[in-house]
Amino acid sequence: MQYRELGNTNLKVSQITLGTMTWGEQNTEAEAHAQIDMALAHGVNLIDAAEMYPVPPRPETQGLTENYLGTWLKNSGKRDQVLIATKATGPARKPHNPRHIRGGVNNFDRKGLTEALNGSLERLQTDYVDLYQLHWPDRSVNCFGHLNYTHLPxxxxxxxxxxxxxLADFIQSGKVRHIGISNETPWG
Structure with missing residues (x-):
């Protein structure tokens, strides 16, 4: 496995990351644990999750992905061997967005982000995440198959x-090592 420095952090991440968005929808907990074991055996050290996973986002399954990763972390005792990335769900502006997460008020303000991070840490059964990302910006953007941006004044x-x-306060508290954003535009 080859490794690269993640951005300007001190994290060396495997070129291949284990994605988890199907755990709890298409994959069982046992299958998720087996996938983690196989990935680690092949040198993968970064596991990507999100508070809204699995997809498609549904109230009945929301958070199962992080739960499955959390039980693996607890049972394996290998937290120090993996880097965990997870994401906070953004505002639910479009009809397909998950309005069931945090009551559908998913702005990136102190209340929303604190609730999102603490929920993720609880499900993951860890005290910190290595990379905490905003799943999408706190403004309308073309993502998840939507084209033709419409400005909302x-x-x-x-x-x-x-x-x-x-997010800087989260880093200062030790709950987050590094921050990022997912599903952003080149302009953003």
Whole structure:
């Protein structure tokens, strides 16, 4: 396995990451654990999850992916051998977005992000995540198959400076080592 430095962090991540978005929908807990064991045996050290997984997002399965990873972490005792990335669900502006997570008010303000992070840490059964990401920006963007951006002039968003301050506080507290964003535009 080859490894690369993740951005400008001190994390050396495997070129292949274990994605987990089907755990709890298409894969059982036992299958998830077997996938982790196989990935580690082949040198994979980064596991990517999200509070909204599995997909498709449904209230009945929400959080199972992190739960499965959490039981593996607890039972294996190998937390120090893996890097965990997870993501906070963003605002539910479009009809397909998960409105069942945190009551559908998923802005990246202090209340929302604190609730998201603490929920993820509880499901993951760990005290920290190595990479905490915003699953998508706190503004409308083309993602998840949607084309033709439509500007919403009255869109209620949290200023990125506020969100970054909150994320910096998470790092300062030791609950997060590094931050990032997923499903962002090149402009963003």
């Amino acid at each position: 009255e869109e209620d968003t949290v200023p990125i400076e506020e969100t970054l301050t909150i």
